[in-house]
Amino acid sequence: MSTGDETIGTDKGQDDAYMLDRRRVAQILYAVDTNDKAELANLMEPLHAADIADLLEQVNAYDRARLIRLYDREFDGEILSELDEAIREEVIAILNPQVLAEAVRDLDSDDVVDLLEDLEEPQQEAILDALEDSDRVAIEQSLSYPENSAGRLMQREVVMAPEHWTVGQAIDFMRERSDLPAQFYHVVMVSPRLHPVGNVTLGRIMSARREVPLTDLREETFQVIPADQDEEDVAYAFNQYHLISAPVVDDEGRLVGVITIDDAMAVLDEEHEEDILRLAGVGEGSLSDRVIDTTKRRFPWLAVNLVTAVLASMVISMFEDTIARFVALAVLMPIVASMGGNAGTQSLTVAVRALATRDLTGSNVWRVIRREVLVGLVNGLIFAVVMGCVGLLWFGSPQLGAVIGVAMVINLVVAGLAGTVVPVMLEKMNVDPALASGAFVTTVTDIVGFFAFLGLAGLVLL
Amino acid sequence: MSTGDETIGTDKGQDDAYMLDRRRVAQILYAVDTNDKAELANLMEPLHAADIADLLEQVNAYDRARLIRLYDREFDGEILSELDEAIREEVIAILNPQVLAEAVRDLDSDDVVDLLEDLEEPQQEAILDALEDSDRVAIEQSLSYPENSAGRLMQREVVMAPEHWTVGQAIDFMRERSDLPAQFYHVVMVSPRLHPVGNVTLGRIMSARREVPLTDLREETFQVIPADQDEEDVAYAFNQYHLISAPVVDDEGRLVGVITIDDAMAVLDEEHEEDILRLAGVGEGSLSDRVIDTTKRRFPWLAVNLVTAVLASMVISMFEDTIARFVALAVLMPIVASMGGNAGTQSLTVAVRALATRDLTGSNVWRVIRREVLVGLVNGLIFAVVMGCVGLLWFGSPQLGAVIGVAMVINLVVAGLAGTVVPVMLEKMNVDPALASGAFVTTVTDIVGFFAFLGLAGLVLL
Numbered sequence: 001m002s003t004g005d006e007t008i009g010t011d012k013g014q015d016d017a018y019m020l021d022r023r024r025v026a027q028i029l030y031a032v033d034t035n036d037k038a039e040l041a042n043l044m045e046p047l048h049a050a051d052i053a054d055l056l057e058q059v060n061a062y063d064r065a066r067l068i069r070l071y072d073r074e075f076d077g078e079i080l081s082e083l084d085e086a087i088r089e090e091v092i093a094i095l096n097p098q099v100l101a102e103a104v105r106d107l108d109s110d111d112v113v114d115l116l117e118d119l120e121e122p123q124q125e126a127i128l129d130a131l132e133d134s135d136r137v138a139i140e141q142s143l144s145y146p147e148n149s150a151g152r153l154m155q156r157e158v159v160m161a162p163e164h165w166t167v168g169q170a171i172d173f174m175r176e177r178s179d180l181p182a183q184f185y186h187v188v189m190v191s192p193r194l195h196p197v198g199n200v201t202l203g204r205i206m207s208a209r210r211e212v213p214l215t216d217l218r219e220e221t222f223q224v225i226p227a228d229q230d231e232e233d234v235a236y237a238f239n240q241y242h243l244i245s246a247p248v249v250d251d252e253g254r255l256v257g258v259i260t261i262d263d264a265m266a267v268l269d270e271e272h273e274e275d276i277l278r279l280a281g282v283g284e285g286s287l288s289d290r291v292i293d294t295t296k297r298r299f300p301w302l303a304v305n306l307v308t309a310v311l312a313s314m315v316i317s318m319f320e321d322t323i324a325r326f327v328a329l330a331v332l333m334p335i336v337a338s339m340g341g342n343a344g345t346q347s348l349t350v351a352v353r354a355l356a357t358r359d360l361t362g363s364n365v366w367r368v369i370r371r372e373v374l375v376g377l378v379n380g381l382i383f384a385v386v387m388g389c390v391g392l393l394w395f396g397s398p399q400l401g402a403v404i405g406v407a408m409v410i411n412l413v414v415a416g417l418a419g420t421v422v423p424v425m426l427e428k429m430n431v432d433p434a435l436a437s438g439a440f441v442t443t444v445t446d447i448v449g450f451f452a453f454l455g456l457a458g459l460v461l462l
Numbered sequence: 463m464s465t466g467d468e469t470i471g472t473d474k475g476q477d478d479a480y481m482l483d484r485r486r487v488a489q490i491l492y493a494v495d496t497n498d499k500a501e502l503a504n505l506m507e508p509l510h511a512a513d514i515a516d517l518l519e520q521v522n523a524y525d526r527a528r529l530i531r532l533y534d535r536e537f538d539g540e541i542l543s544e545l546d547e548a549i550r551e552e553v554i555a556i557l558n559p560q561v562l563a564e565a566v567r568d569l570d571s572d573d574v575v576d577l578l579e580d581l582e583e584p585q586q587e588a589i590l591d592a593l594e595d596s597d598r599v600a601i602e603q604s605l606s607y608p609e610n611s612a613g614r615l616m617q618r619e620v621v622m623a624p625e626h627w628t629v630g631q632a633i634d635f636m637r638e639r640s641d642l643p644a645q646f647y648h649v650v651m652v653s654p655r656l657h658p659v660g661n662v663t664l665g666r667i668m669s670a671r672r673e674v675p676l677t678d679l680r681e682e683t684f685q686v687i688p689a690d691q692d693e694e695d696v697a698y699a700f701n702q703y704h705l706i707s708a709p710v711v712d713d714e715g716r717l718v719g720v721i722t723i724d725d726a727m728a729v730l731d732e733e734h735e736e737d738i739l740r741l742a743g744v745g746e747g748s749l750s751d752r753v754i755d756t757t758k759r760r761f762p763w764l765a766v767n768l769v770t771a772v773l774a775s776m777v778i779s780m781f782e783d784t785i786a787r788f789v790a791l792a793v794l795m796p797i798v799a800s801m802g803g804n805a806g807t808q809s810l811t812v813a814v815r816a817l818a819t820r821d822l823t824g825s826n827v828w829r830v831i832r833r834e835v836l837v838g839l840v841n842g843l844i845f846a847v848v849m850g851c852v853g854l855l856w857f858g859s860p861q862l863g864a865v866i867g868v869a870m871v872i873n874l875v876v877a878g879l880a881g882t883v884v885p886v887m888l889e890k891m892n893v894d895p896a897l898a899s900g901a902f903v904t905t906v907t908d909i910v911g912f913f914a915f916l917g918l919a920g921l922v923l924l
Contacts, residue, residue, distance in 0.1 A: 017691060206642065207639065262723060265723065266701070276738050276741065287830055330792035335775055
C-alpha cells in the first residue's frame with residue numbers, strides 16, 4: 001500500500017497509521033545507549049520534525065537529555081515548534097546555546113512568535129538575542145498583539161497587487177521578486193489605501209490569459225480578519241467558509257498580514273482539545289507534565305465536586321429518619337442520582353458544542369430546551385417502568401417501585417432542562433460553558449434526585 | 463474594525479463574531495410571512511451558503527418549508543452540502559425536483575459524493591438521475607471506495623507533471639490547459655508509471671526561473687495517502703505534517719486523486735465533535751434532530767448506566783445491616799463514589815485524547831499509568847484530610863472520619879489506574895475508547911467506592 005517513495009519513518013498499517021514505529025524508537029534509544037552519533041543521525045534523518053518531537057515527548061527525561069546532547073548540531077528549530085510546552089522548556093534548557101540560536105534562526109517569524117509566547121522571561125530573552133535585529137523587531141511587533149489574536153497567528157509576508165492589475169502584470173511582478181514567501185496561495189488585491197478588496201488564487205492566475213483583469217478572477221468567498229480578533233473566531237471562519245487564506249487588517253482596515261488554513265487548522269485542533277478537557281474538568285496540559293503540575297490542575301475541579309457532593313449529602317441527611325426505617329432507600333437512591341447526572345451530561349455536552357459551533361442561538365434556544373425536556377420525559381418514563389419493576393421484584397414493594405419510577409421521571413426532565421439552560425446562561429454571562437456547566441448540572445441532578453426520591457418515599461412509605 | 467469590503471451578513475462584533483445577525487433573520491422571516499420574493503432574494507443574496515444552511519437549521523420546520531418554497535430557483539447546491547443530515551433530507555423532499563437537479567449539477571464531484579453518502583436510496587437515485595452521464599460515472603466510482611476513506615474524500619482532478627520537467631515546461635503546460643481545477647496548490651510530480659514522487663507549490667513555480675528542474679523545488683515534506691486509508695488518519699497526517707495537499711494512490715501506488723487541507727480540516731472537526739459527544743454518551747446527531755431520534759440515541763448509554771448503577775446498588779445492599787445501624791454512612795457514601803467518578807473521568811479523558819493524538823504509546827504507557835496513580839494518591843490524601851475533618855465535625859466520630867478518608871484515597875488511586883488502563887485496553891481490543899471507557903471506569907469507581915467505604919465502616923464501627 002505504501003509506494004516506497006515517501007520517506008517519513010512512521011508505520012502506515014491501517015490500524016496504527018502514522019504511529020511512531022516502535023522498532024525505530026528502540027533502535028534510536030540503542031544508538032543513544034551506545035553513544036553512536038553517526039547511527040543516531042542516520043536513524044533520525046528520515047523523521048519529520050513533528051515525529052521527532054513526539055519521540056522526545058514519549059521517552060523519559062533521562063533518555064531525552066542524552067538523546068538531545070548526542071544529536072547536538074543536527075537539532076532543527078522546527079522540532080522546538082512541535083514540542084509540548086512542558087517538554088519544550090526542558091529541551092531549551094538542555095540545548096547548547098549555540099545550537100539553540102542556530103535552530104531558532106532558521107524558523108519562520110510566526111513560528112518564533114509561537115515559540116516565545118509560552119516561554120519564561122529569561123528563555124525568551126536568550127532566544128530574542130540569538131536573532132538578527134530585523135527579525136527581532138518583526139517578532140516584537142507580533143508580540144504586541146493580544147495573546148491568541150489573529151495578529152499573533154498571521155504571517156507578515158503578503159503577496160499583494162493593485163486591484164486594477166491584469167494577470168500578466170501580476171505574473172511579471174511575482175516572477176521578478178526574489179523574496180516571495182515559501183507558502184502562499186492567493187494574491188491579495190488591494191485598494192490604493194491598502195485595503196484588501198479581494199483574493200485571486202494562484203491556480204486561476206496560472207490558467208487565465210495575460211490580459212484578463214485580476215478582478216474578473218476574484219474568489220467568491222472573501223473574508224477580512226481584524227488583527228485583534230480571537231483566534232478561535234478565526235478558526236471558525238476558516239472552517240465555516242472553507243477559506244484557504246485570509247488577509248488580516250489593522251484598526252483602519254489596512255492590510256498587515258495573512259493567515260493561512262494550516263494555522264487555522266492547528267487552532268481548531270487546540271480549541272477542540274481544550275473543550276474536551278474542560279468538559280471533563282481537566283485544565284490544559286500534556287501527558288509529559290510532572291505529577292505535581294497535573295495534581296494541581298486536577299485539584300480545583302475535584303474540590304468543586306466535593307462541595308457539590310457535600311451539598312447533596314446534606315439533602316440526604318434531611319431524610320435520615322426515613323432511611324433508618326427503610327434501608328432499601330439507601331440502596332436505591334444512588335441510581336436515581338446517577339441516571340440524572342448522566343442524562344444531564346448528555347444534554348449539557350450537546351448544548352456546549354452547539355454554542356461553540358454557533359448552532360444554538362436566540363432563534364432556536366426555546367425549541368432546543370423543549371426538545372431536551374421531552375427527551376428527558378420519554379427516557380424518564382421508560383426507565384421509570386424498568387426501575388419500578390426492579391424495585392418491586394428486588395424489594396417486593398410496589399410503593400417503592402412507584403417512588404423510584406416517579407423520581408426517575410422528575411430527575412431526567414430536570415436533567416434535560418438544566419443541561420441546556422445552564423450552559424446557555426453561562427455563555428450569556430461570558431463564563432466558558434465548557435468549563436463550568438458540569439459542576440452546576442450535576443449539583444442540580446444530585447439534589448433533585450435525592451430530594452425527589454427520598455421525599456416521595458417519606459410521603460408514600462411512612 | 464470591519465473594512466466594509468467583505469459582504470457576508472454575519473455579525474463581526476468581538477463577542478459574537480460570525481454569529482448570524484438576528485435582525486437579518488427576523489427580516490428574512492418577515493419577507494417569508496409577507497410572501498415577498500424579491501425582498502427575500504435581496505436579503506439572502508449577501509449570505510454565504512454555509513450561513514444560509516445555518517439559518518435553515520435554526521428556524522422551525524414550518525418556516526423552513528415556506529422559506530425554501532419562496533426562495534425557489536435561487537436555491538444553490540452548496541447550501542445542501544452545508545446542511546445537517548437530518549435537515550438535508552427534509553429540504554431535498556421540499557425542493558422542486560427541477561431546482562434540485564440544477565442545484566446538484568453545479569456542485570464539485572466530491573461535494574456530490576458527500577451529499578449522496580448520507581441519503582436514503584430513493585433520494586440518491588433522484589440526484590444521480592439529475593447528473594450528466596460522465597459525472598454520474600465519476601461519482602459512482604468514488605462511492606465504490608469504503609465509507610470514510612481517503613478515496614471518498616479526494617478530488618479526482620489532479621495537476622501532475624513528469625518528474626524530469628522544468629519550471630518553464632510546467633508553466634506552459636498549465637497555461638495551455640483550459641480545464642485546471644478551481645482550487646489547486648501543488649503540481650504533483652509523477653514517475654513514468656504514474657507513481658507520485660514529489661510536490662511543488664505553485665508559489666515556488668511562480669518565483670523560479672524557467673530552466674530550473676521541478677525536482678529542485680520539491681517540498682521537503684511529502685506524504686502519499688492510500689485510497690483506502692481511514693479519513694481520520696488522513697486528517698491526522700495533515701495536522702501532524704502541516705500538509706496543504708497530498709496525492710492519493712491506489713493499491714499499486716498509482717496517482718488517483720488529491721486531498722486538500724480544507725477537506726482534512728472538515729474531517730478533523732467532525733472527528734473531534736464525535737469524540738466529545740461519545741465521551742458524554744451521546745451518539746452522532748444534530749440539534750435539529752427530532753425528539754424521537756434524539757431519545758433513541760441517548761437511550762443506550764443511559765441503559766448501560768442503569769446496569770452499572772444497579773451493580774453498585776447491589777454492593778450497597780451487601781451492607782444493609784451496617785447502614786441500618788449507622789445512617790450517617792448512607793449520607794456520606796455518595797461523596798466517595800462521586801469523587802472517584804470525577805477523578806476517573808479526568809484520567810480517562812486525558813488517556814482517550816492522548817490515544818487519539820498518538821501521544822500515548824507503548825513507549826510511555828507505564829510512565830503515564832504511574833503518573834495517574836500518583837496524582838490520584840496525592841489528591842486522595844488531600845481530600846482524605848478534608849473529608850476526615852468533615853466526618854468528624856459533622857457526625858462527631860473520628861472513626862467515621864478515618865473511614866471516609868481511607869476510602870477516598872483508595873478510590874482516587876483506583877480511579878487514576880482504571881482511567882488509564884481501561885481506555886488503553888479498549889484501544890488494544892479495537893473498541894473505540896471514547897465510546898466505552900466512561901461506563902467501565904465509573905462502574906469501577908462506584909463499586910470500589912461503596913465497597914471500600916462501607917466495608918471499612920463495617921470493620922471499624924461495628
